[in-house]
Every structure is written in structure tokens, then in C-alpha cells.
Amino acid sequence: MTKTFYKPLTPAFRKDIDYAIKNQIRELKTCESNAFVNAQIIGLEAQRDLIRALPDGYPIPCTKR
Numbered sequence: 001m002t003k004t005f006y007k008p009l010t011p012a013f014r015k016d017i018d019y020a021i022k023n024q025i026r027e028l029k030t031c032e033s034n035a036f037v038n039a040q041i042i043g044l045e046a047q048r049d050l051i052r053a054l055p056d057g058y059p060i061p062c063t064k065r
Helices: 011-028 035-053
Strands: 003-008 059-064
Touching: 011 035
Parallel strands: none
Antiparallel strands: 003 059
């Protein structure tokens, strides 16, 4: 069962999210380049840009398992 809660976007939390996205992109770049891999990388880069553009304190939905 998962439970959703909201956590404010702090500079430290933003850094953690950015690090996680960079790790996912780094892992995908070890794969053979194809449409699926490229689409995921483009999506992750867009997600990273959105997170960077949000103001401090923005409520980010998180889940707990």
C-alpha cells in the first residue's frame, strides 16, 4: 500500500531530485541508443528542467511504501 504526502521543495531536496535524474540518465546512456532510450532521456531532461524552475517551497507529491 502506498501513501501520498507532500514535501516542500527545498534546495537540498531539489539537489537530491537532480542527482536521481542524472543517475537515471547516466544509466540509460549505457544502453544501446534507440527510440525508447532517447525518449526516456528527453523526458528526464524535461523533468529536470521543470524541477529546476519551480520555486522553493513548492509542494512536491511523494509516496511512501
